[in-house]
Amino acid sequence: MMVDFDQVALVDVTRHFGRRRAVSHVSFSACRGEIVGLLGPNGAGKSTLIGIAATLVSPSAGEVRFGGRGARSHGPALRGRIGLLAHELHLYPELSARQNLSFFARLYDLDVGEHVDAALRSADLIDRADDDVSGYSRGMRQRLALERTLLHGPRLVLLDEPFTGLDDRAVGIVTERLKRIASDGAIVLLATHDLDLADGLVTRVLLLRAGRLIADETAGAGLRGRYRALIGGG
Amino acid sequence: MFLKVALLILRKDVAIEAKSREILYTTLFFAVSCILVFSFAFVKEGRAVEDAAAGILWIAIAFAGTLALGRTFERERFGETLKALLLAPAARPAIYLGKLLGVVLLLCLAELLLVPLVALLFSAALFVRPALLAGLLLAGTVGFCAVGTLFAAMLVRARTRDVLLPILLYPITVPVMIAGVRGTAALLASPPDEQVATMWLGLLVSFDVVFVTLALWTFEPLMTE
Numbered sequence: 001m002m003v004d005f006d007q008v009a010l011v012d013v014t015r016h017f018g019r020r021r022a023v024s025h026v027s028f029s030a031c032r033g034e035i036v037g038l039l040g041p042n043g044a045g046k047s048t049l050i051g052i053a054a055t056l057v058s059p060s061a062g063e064v065r066f067g068g069r070g071a072r073s074h075g076p077a078l079r080g081r082i083g084l085l086a087h088e089l090h091l092y093p094e095l096s097a098r099q100n101l102s103f104f105a106r107l108y109d110l111d112v113g114e115h116v117d118a119a120l121r122s123a124d125l126i127d128r129a130d131d132d133v134s135g136y137s138r139g140m141r142q143r144l145a146l147e148r149t150l151l152h153g154p155r156l157v158l159l160d161e162p163f164t165g166l167d168d169r170a171v172g173i174v175t176e177r178l179k180r181i182a183s184d185g186a187i188v189l190l191a192t193h194d195l196d197l198a199d200g201l202v203t204r205v206l207l208l209r210a211g212r213l214i215a216d217e218t219a220g221a222g223l224r225g226r227y228r229a230l231i232g233g234g
Numbered sequence: 235m236f237l238k239v240a241l242l243i244l245r246k247d248v249a250i251e252a253k254s255r256e257i258l259y260t261t262l263f264f265a266v267s268c269i270l271v272f273s274f275a276f277v278k279e280g281r282a283v284e285d286a287a288a289g290i291l292w293i294a295i296a297f298a299g300t301l302a303l304g305r306t307f308e309r310e311r312f313g314e315t316l317k318a319l320l321l322a323p324a325a326r327p328a329i330y331l332g333k334l335l336g337v338v339l340l341l342c343l344a345e346l347l348l349v350p351l352v353a354l355l356f357s358a359a360l361f362v363r364p365a366l367l368a369g370l371l372l373a374g375t376v377g378f379c380a381v382g383t384l385f386a387a388m389l390v391r392a393r394t395r396d397v398l399l400p401i402l403l404y405p406i407t408v409p410v411m412i413a414g415v416r417g418t419a420a421l422l423a424s425p426p427d428e429q430v431a432t433m434w435l436g437l438l439v440s441f442d443v444v445f446v447t448l449a450l451w452t453f454e455p456l457m458t459e
Contacts, residue, residue, distance in 0.1 A: 001268050055454045056317055058458050080323025096251045107239065132253075148318075152335035 003077040005067025006032045008053060008156055008187055013062035015048050022048040024211040025062070030189060030204070032155075035182045037202030037219065038191040041231060042175050046191035047087065050158045054084045055190060066156070080108060083154030085162055088146035093134035097144050100133060101151060108152040119147035122177070126223040138165030146174060150181060157181060157188045163197050175201050199223045207231060236331075238326040239438050243332025244339070250309065251340065257305045261344050265298035266351065273355040280357065287358035288418035290375070292346055292411055295341065300400050302340050303386040306333065311390045320457055330453040334376075334383045334446075341375045363421050366431050370421070373438035374414035378407050380445035388456050413438045 006106045009029035015022050021044040051057035053064060055071045055078070062214045064071050066078055084090075091100050101116040120126045123143040133141060142165050149157065157180075163171050178201060182188050192198050198205070199217075203221065207215040207230050215230050251257055269290060276286040282325035310316040310333075319329045341420040349371070353360040360367055385402050417434030 056320060056458070072350055076323045076325060079321050082321060084317070086314060086317065088312075090315050090318035091313050092246070092250060092309070092315060093313065094253050094309075095246075099249065103242070104318070104322075106242050107319075107324065109235075109323075165340075195391060 001092070002027065002079055003066075004155060005069065005081070006210050007067050008189075010049070010053065011063050011065060011066045013049070013052060013059045013064065015045075015052060015057065016060045016184060022211055023052070023059075025064075026208075026211075026213045028206055028213060028216055030187045032185045032187055033182055034204055035177050035178060035188040035190060035202045036204045036206060037198045038189060039193065039198060039227060039231075040208035040209060041193060041225075043210070045211040046208060048192075048211075049208075050084070050086065050189065050191050053156065054082055054086075054158050055079060062101065072099045081155040082158065083149040083152065083156070084158045084160075085145055085149040086158075086160045087164075089141050090148065091133050091141060091145055094132060096130045096132055097123070098129045100144070101148060104148050104151055110152060115151055119151055123147040124173075139167055139170050140172060142166055143170060143174070146177070150177075151204050157186050159188065161193075162190065163192070171197065193229055195224045208209075236325050236328045239322070239328035240331035240335060243319070243329060244335045247306070247333070247336035248339070251336075257302050260298060260305065260345060261298040261302045264301055265294040265344055265348055265439060267315045268297055269348065269351055269355065277356060279414060280359065282356040283386045285354035285415075285419045285422070287352050287360070288415045288422055290356070291348060291360075291418060292354075292414045293343065295371075295375065296313055296378060296404070296407070296411060298344050298348075298402065299337070299341050299375070299382060301346065302337055302344075303379070303382040303403075304399055306337055306340075307386040307390045316387070316390055316457075326454040327450040330387065330449060331384060333382075335447075337379045337383055338372075338375055341379065342372065345371055345375070352403045352444060355403070355420070359421055359424075359426075360418075362426050363428060363431070364456050365370075366428065366435065367418065367421055370414060370431065370438065373435060373442055374410055374417075377410035377438055377441045377445055378403075380442060380449050381406050381410075384449040384456070387453070389412060410438065410441055413441065 007029055011027055013026045014024050038049060040046055052059050098116060101119050102112050105112045105115045120129045125144060178188055202219045205217055205219050206213055209231055272290045274282045320326060329392055352358055382403050385399055389398050392398060413434045417431045420430035
């Protein structure tokens with residue numbers, strides 16, 4: 001069964017890991033076409049929020065709603081509309097780029113020939129498609145991981161530091177790619193502490209500190225100044 | 235879709251192992267070393283201690299299995315690929331089944347070498363009732379791996395996973411080990427006691443049904459952080 005949604009909403013979400021509170025009473029929503037930046041220093045709770053939105057981490061309190069549905073109501077079908085690129089790249093280094101993408105395409109019940117070749121072209125890896133991923137540079141792996149994340153055309157795209165290891169040209173390509181998928185109707189949630197990269201990309205900014213949401217505002221010029229005022233440093 | 239995903243994961247694990255051969259070689263090396271050491275201790279003047287062959291075969295399988303389980307999930311931990319599998323639009327128990335099939339296949343391949351080696355070093359008549367022996371080995375391997383795959387997946391994020399896996403695994407799989415050893419010992423008796431071996435095989439199959447059912451039932455809640 002195909003599940004789709006126009007909005008993802010976190011409602012009063014709290015998450016404890018033992019006695020440590022990683023996220024505390026966070027509420028926000030994001031709609032189709034938005035690129036929402038989760039900004040904050042290390043330990044602010046960005047990755048935990050990404051995990052919760054991905055349904056991989058259960059909130060200790062509160063809930064995530066996907067267009068009015070709870071995460072549990074449509075388990076596998078709902079997960080099929082989510083794409084996640086986390087710190088680690090979710091790739092098998094012993095396999096080639098083509099084998100990695102083919103495996104995930106089959107896992108998502110996609111047409112392998114059509115989707116894999118398109119993803120390889122988009123990652124600019126068509127010439128190295130049959131090389132083992134273990135021989136790739138960090139930037140090549142990152143590009144491949146992004147294409148793996150977007151392979152099934154997810155409605156909700158969750159990215160945790162997606163620019164790690166990319167050179168300026170690759171950053172430009174990825175930025176344009178994210179803008180394009182957002183304009184095609186995806187909801188993009190992007191966790192980063194790189195304010196310069198976030199500045200021209202995100203349409204909305206959520207500032208986090210010590211697990212709490214301290215600002216939710218439309219993106220605009222002077223992001224670094226606002227960040228410094230609210231968080232400090234930056 | 236459930237079986238398709240399980241087979242897909244099995245195929246992926248086989249493809250990785252075919253390239254690296256890392257787990258097969260390390261488990262075989264470990265298990266063969268184990269059997270060789272025991273053969274020096276329990277075989278005197280060409281005669282082995284009674285029932286030693288059955289016990290040592292199953293000890294080698296258990297040790298090799300523990301090593302294989304740990305390494306299989308280490309691969310999924312390395313690139314956090316387990317998260318990618320958990321996020322796929324498939325029933326999560328299918329992931330468990332795919333990983334289980336992969337470990338069982340690997341151990342069955344190891345047993346193809348271990349059984350003749352034990353038969354040779356301990357002068358054990360392991361091939362008198364080959365079908366019954368194969369049944370005991372397969373049922374015992376499935377039972378051991380059913381529990382081991384669940385625990386290895388659960389412990390994948392734990393820093394002390396290498397220590398915790400055998401601590402959790404061995405006490406729970408004691409019934410499987412006892413059934414495997416007694417069933418194999420019954421086959422090694424002269425003449426082979428088919429009735430007793432069949433009884434232990436039936437018990438092993440019962441363990442398998444219970445362990446696999448419980449693991450499929452608990453895999454999803456246990457894997458959600």
